[in-house]
Amino acid sequence: MDSLTQIVLGGAIGNAVAGKKLKNRAVLYGAIAGTIPDLDVVVGWMTDPLTALEIHRGVSHSILFAIFASFLLGFVVYKIEKKNGLTYEEGYWLFFWGLFTHSILDVFTSWGTRVLWPFDYMFAFKSIFVIDPLYTLPFIYFLIRSMREKNNLRKRMRFNNLGLIVSSSYLALTLLLKALAFYKFTDALDRVNVSYSALSVKPTAMNVVLWNGIVETKDSFLIGEYSFFDTSEIKFQTFPKNHEYQEHLENHVLLKRLIKVSEGQYTFTEDNDKIFFNDLRFGLLKNDEEDIQFAFSYDFYVDDDGQLSVREVKKEKRDGVKLLRKLWKRMGGV
Structure with a gap:
């Protein structure tokens, strides 16, 4: 805390x-x-x-x-x-x-x-x-x-x-509220016949009304939100794992450390010839059609000593404020 x-x-x-x-x-x-x-x-x-x-x-x-x-x-x-x-x-x-x-x-x-x-x-x-x-x-x-x-x-x-x-x-x-939210997510997944291997449910920022669900399938992760004031079905957003990007890093200690820290909930994305490791556990910081950023992302680079390193992608305070406003509105239900 x-x-x-x-x-x-x-x-x-x-x-x-x-x-x-x-x-x-x-x-x-x-x-x-x-x-x-x-x-x-x-x-x-x-x-x-x-x-x-x-x-x-x-x-x-x-x-x-x-x-x-x-x-x-x-x-x-x-x-x-x-x-x-x-x-x-x-x-x-x-x-x-x-x-x-x-x-x-x-x-x-x-x-x-x-x-x-x-x-x-x-x-x-x-x-x-x-x-x-x-x-x-x-x-x-x-x-x-x-x-x-x-x-x-x-x-x-x-x-x-x-x-x-x-x-x-x-x-x-x-x-108790988490148990209720967990049931809602499992019920929603059963309704659409999604085959999944893991489901993680947690509250969003500063409340226990709006909950986030991360669903692992064979090739992707599904992320959805549920508010206790919702009157419609839970909708999930799909994020491909893209684990093929890790083929050349399979045995690298940095990748192993990142996977361990993320508890296995991660994806890879590519942007401007850069490869990003996205830790999904804390959800999305930005979720616009043309601009998606996870709360914790890391990009790989070669340091001055010629060694492969990672650095956390910078987060802007205004994005955090915008996210809180969006979550506050979303708590009211859809």
Whole structure:
């Protein structure tokens, strides 16, 4: 999830563990814990975009990291706050749950996370977008109400618990909504007798009303959208795999890395004598008849050392704004 949401979740966890003793300082420590796993992006800034993608949500998001990092971080907080009655155990659990719930929340997103690192498997429920105001804003409200209760500890913890209950209930609701959307996609495919090997369903940007479906067939991927307000059948857009473009790159390490990052959901396209690798997982940024661009695309080029390299295709902010407006309108149904 986005940084603000993880800060709020971490703050609420810190408050739940040590709020009665440390009050708002517990929120601060929890917010720090909720931020730490995403510091792996700093490592990503020092390398190329592909390596940064491979690093993100890896070791720092694992349960092993939460277990062992909490020994040190919990001890530091214990030394600072023992005069206020905080025990070492409370310091440990404050950081453990702050770190681990960060990873659990990320599991619900389309990206997922390697909770069981070093096992190289990305757990992803794909039921919530990385930014979802309906999850975050009520959570912020209850946390702020809790933080304002500095003397009435019972009321303080009640507001904090309400924030955790409401946010967790919303996550459970996203799983139910995904199941309903998944059924709609499978029903639509059955109606047109499409033979497919895989179907991936996930929410579009910042909502759980409009859902995106990626369908893999033998030679192509079909991409469609479904809103709970739709009154017409789901329509699919076809994107040929064009995997013949990879014949000369079959054993190249770059291609293997890209395929792994894309979880096998990719196509090739050619434009102006350039070959592009398109990661389909996050849908289309532009979808006009004469201008189609996926949210994540990479083009191959030969670097100054004569080595084959890839670079991410640049994204324009105005395209993102245009996409959000289009999605907002599409949520209303067709």
